[in-house]
Amino acid sequence: MRKRVYLAGPEVFLRNAESVFRAKREICQRYGFRGVSPLESHLDSEPLPQKELGWRISRSNEFCMRSCDLVIANLTPFRSPSADPGTAYELGFMRALGKPVLGYTNVCGTLRERTAQFFPEGLRARRPGKGLEDPEGLLVEDFDLIDNLMLDGAVLSSGFPLIVIEAPPGEKFSCLAGFEQCVQQAARALLGLDAPRPAAVAAE
Amino acid sequence: MRKRVYLAGPEVFLRNAESVFRAKREICQRYGFRGVSPLESHLDSEPLPQKELGWRISRSNEFCMRSCDLVIANLTPFRSPSADPGTAYELGFMRALGKPVLGYTNVCGTLRERTAQFFPEGLRARRPGKGLEDPEGLLVEDFDLIDNLMLDGAVLSSGFPLIVIEAPPGEKFSCLAGFEQCVQQAARALLGLDAPRPAAVAAE
Structure with a gap:
């Protein structure tokens, strides 16, 4: 039975x-995994009020995560200097279950650098030695990490580096080079494989 | 032994x-809980390179969460239309451990409404019947929920409503009215209490 990878992002x-999830599943398969997309779990639900439907998808995704062996998360910044909060939630969920969490982002820079770019008016110094804050007076994390320390920390504590790729223009969320690096690392750590299997062997 | 509340936000x-965490701990104490702030766990660490320090705080927060019985999360939008991703991570972490998760936000509106406000150029319709998307072409969740469905879903699945308060100006992150409502709900559900204990009884 192939190990199941929850495809968060x-x-x-x-x-x-x-089609992006199809491509992700194909990469997983080449390395001996089974990729599982959050879209799979709730395609055929009956008509429901919107709130009830949202809640049902949440329960279905949680059920799906429990059935998976690891997660590979797309941590590309989403409407902010940081990762999508739904993806962050899923990273924490899998981490708490003791399952390996891997992650990649398609945008370079540390959280501090991206936060500085996010505010046209820039960051300012808090009292000397107290770091930088944003225009709302909120401290900007400055640990030389890619994102919030809980996200970086989860991946590092799982024994993996957080993969950073600068995606080609127009492919910010869909570029899969960083994703494939994660799958490769997972195959090495969890399956003892260094290269994708030949296609004939990989077919299920 | 008082139940321990992890104060995420x-x-x-x-x-x-x-001082905000001190006020939160006081509210917890009045209702019979012990509030635990993420700041408590890493105040005395020796000098370390920034990355190592960030990673250590992450491990320390995870250890702290495992020691707590429930989480109350401040889901006020943070540099985006959505909650802070570190807080979202912690919500998922506690939810996966089967611990009750409660949450509040100090900003009104659904995720769709706040996302529309976030982009000055506004949202546009995807193909008919396919919902709204942002200027980057990303779908805007429209489930009549407060935030990403994983966050709302976690609180709902724990048996609590997500509390929404419009904070007074200047108190967007520090207003504690919604927090106290969460503590009240937790006391009712987990301690069978309907009102704060008298001060004399509440003192530890």
């Missing part, structure tokens, strides 16, 4: 979400 | 973080 919001 | 980034 904001690509669920892309117009071509289905 | 971006107020860790406020200038007066210590």
